[in-house]
Amino acid sequence: MKILYTGLSAAALLTSQTVWAATPEQVGDYAGTIKTKILSETGIKTSTKSEVLFSLAADDSTTLTIAGTLVDSGAVVDEDDNEIFLQYIPTPAGSIGFAALHFKKTTIKGSVTGYIVGPPFEVFSSKLSLKKVNP
Amino acid sequence: MMIKKSFSLAVIILSLAGVSLAATPDQVGDYAGTIKSKISAGATKTNVKSEFLLSIAANDQTTVTIGGVLTDSLGGFKGAAGLLLFEPDPTTNTITLATLEFKKGRIKGTAAGLQVGPPLKTIESKISLKKIAP
Numbered sequence: 001m002k003i004l005y006t007g008l009s010a011a012a013l014l015t016s017q018t019v020w021a022a023t024p025e026q027v028g029d030y031a032g033t034i035k036t037k038i039l040s041e042t043g044i045k046t047s048t049k050s051e052v053l054f055s056l057a058a059d060d061s062t063t064l065t066i067a068g069t070l071v072d073s074g075a076v077v078d079e080d081d082n083e084i085f086l087q088y089i090p091t092p093a094g095s096i097g098f099a100a101l102h103f104k105k106t107t108i109k110g111s112v113t114g115y116i117v118g119p120p121f122e123v124f125s126s127k128l129s130l131k132k133v134n135p
Numbered sequence: 136m137m138i139k140k141s142f143s144l145a146v147i148i149l150s151l152a153g154v155s156l157a158a159t160p161d162q163v164g165d166y167a168g169t170i171k172s173k174i175s176a177g178a179t180k181t182n183v184k185s186e187f188l189l190s191i192a193a194n195d196q197t198t199v200t201i202g203g204v205l206t207d208s209l210g211g212f213k214g215a216a217g218l219l220l221f222e223p224d225p226t227t228n229t230i231t232l233a234t235l236e237f238k239k240g241r242i243k244g245t246a247a248g249l250q251v252g253p254p255l256k257t258i259e260s261k262i263s264l265k266k267i268a269p
Contacts, residue, residue, distance in 0.1 A: 039215060039216050039234070039236050040214070040215070040216065041213040041214030041215060041216045042214055042215065043214065043215035076249070076255060078176075078177075078252070078253070078254055078255035080177065080253075080254060081175075081176040081177030081179075081254040081255060081256075082177045083175060083176060083177065083249075083254070083255045083256060083257045084257070085248075085249040085255065085257060096232070098231075098232040098247045098248060099247060100175075100247040100248060100249060100257035100258055100259050101257065102175055102177075102257065110247075110257065110259070111245070111247045111259040112247055113232050113233060113234045113245055113246055113247040114232065114234070115216075115218055115234065120214075121156065121213045121214070121216060122216060123216045123217065123218060123234035123235070123236075124234065125234055125245035125247075
């Protein structure tokens, strides 16, 4: 059995003394789509397209809804360079998505990788495209 | 400035603790190829292409060398699918999660991650490898 240990990722974040916060302009609600390619352990590939709602609050907490389902999420936002790193937990619980995202004016775009524990075990890669809808 | 919601990526430990992931005998071996990365920090975007060497041992331990530099990595493999967590730039605080597809002696992958700055940089990568041994 192989168990991934992400000590290095935690270390990468925790050893940094730098903190970030979203700007007032970045705070708000975003809506759009996520296009996902899924590869199963059996070799089967599927593609999906789902609606995404993403809210970035003034206290930098996040709310992420994918295809109508609320998923746990957390983000690091660089106010100066308009970059977002978003971690979320798609269903079923225990799965992980890493999103490297960019603000551009009132849109957010980027790439996602992750896995679903299954069974069957699946990995996925996605493209995310969002547009600010509120305020 | 204020601190963001803390990341507890240790959740990955929990999430995979009950999942049996192991490379098949034909997946074990050495792979060579390239990683193409787009590193973004706001308007500044940099494209980097580097040699990428991946070794998967029979005990599922991984060895990753990028541009000749050995970097920390952890892998998990099951059937046609695989995960690889690695530091694309060992000289900085970086983390990238790659999803891999095994197909006829080749691996193709996509990765997303971040480089902790400042400035914070996001990383999007494509990996293409071919088995070279055994």
